[in-house]
Structures are given as structure tokens and as C-alpha cells.
Amino acid sequence: MKIKLVAYGIAKDILQSNSLDYELVGQKSIGELKSQLSGEFAEFDKLQSLRFAVGEEYQSDDYLLNENEEVVIIPPVSGG
Amino acid sequence: MIDIQIKETALSTQECEQTVADDAAGGTVIFIGTVRNQTKGKKVVRLDFESFVPMAKKEMLKIAQEVEKRWGALHVAIHHRVGSLDIGELPVIIAVATPHRKAAFEACEYAIxxxxxxxxIWKKEVFEDGEVWVAAHP
Known part of the structure; x- marks a missing residue:
């Protein structure tokens, strides 16, 4: 299943892109996406935290993704 | 009243103060975040901020609404800057006006x-010899 990943901050550096089409294999949850990304890009595992947003809201690991959905990778925030 | 802004231009403390001004407010607390010249003794050249703006505004609104609800704030202004900031510039200003001062202090601290x-929102510290995304790693 294809989804669209959007990345900010250090996630953008890790993916070397701020947006890319991504093929999700097997399960379709945010949790699965997280494991697949960490397997592919070891740097994600080293982060303090890794969250994901869909529809401009944080989503939990059990959130099920839809075909072509846009998922924003939220690495540790550091505003202020 | 709630005023949420993410701007690419300089923030104004005076503007935030005026935004939350109210005759019914006994106290206004304004938090001003400033770009420091060093981190753990290492000289900082500048800070680069980026944001997922629509979501950032939503999350800032949630904070302001909580401040209204929990501390009875009359007005809340949260302004955040993005882009490249030099030492001494202001990345964030939060102004909270409440009937009594104690609530304003507490609410402002909660908000920041x-x-x-x-x-x-993400900030990258730029040093003379490299750069680091703040808080990214444990």
C-alpha cells in the first residue's frame, strides 16, 4: 500500500527528503510504519521520540492508515 | 480572546501586551524566549526554526484553550517565529492576562x-563548526 510521507526537522535529514511516496508492506498501522521505517533507516531508532500525525493531529500506534494517506513524521519537537 | 501566530518576521512584545490588555486583568505575565549565544559553553551562531505550520497552530490553540479553561485567562497570545534567528532575537512570546497574578504566572509556565x-516546531543550533537538531537524541 502506498502512502505519502512528509518529514520535518531531523526526520527530513534522515530521509534526505521532505516528502516521498512510500510503500508500506504487511500491516497498515502507524506502529507498523514505525517499525518498517526504523528497520530501513536505523537513525530513527536513535531519536528521543518518534511520533506521527495524520490530518494535523497526533495519531497512536494502532491508527490504521489508508491508501495514499499523508503521514507526517514528527521527530522530537524543540520549539520555544 | 486567543491570538495564535507563527511568523517569519520579528515578534513584538508590545503587540502581545496590547493584544491581551484588559481592564479586568489584574495581572499579565509575558514570557519572552530569546536566542542564547551559547549552549553548554559552545558558541551558537544562529538558530534555524522550522514548523509544520497548520498543525503547530492547532496545538498552540489547544494550549491557549486549556489556559483559558484551567486558569480563567481573559486573553492569551502565543506568537512563534520561524526561519533563521540571530543571537538576541525572539523565537517565542506568550502573554497571559488573568484577573489575579498567580494564575497568570502558572498559566504562562504551563503554556511554554x-x-x-x-x-x-523544530530548532537547529548552528555552531561555527556544525549544526545540531535540538533535543533530537536522548
Missing amino acids: DTLKKTVP
């Missing part, structure tokens, strides 16, 4: 603490 945890 929560902003640092939930609002999708």
Missing part, C-alpha cells in the same frame, strides 16, 4: 512547557 512538548 507544553509548547516545548507538543507543538511541531
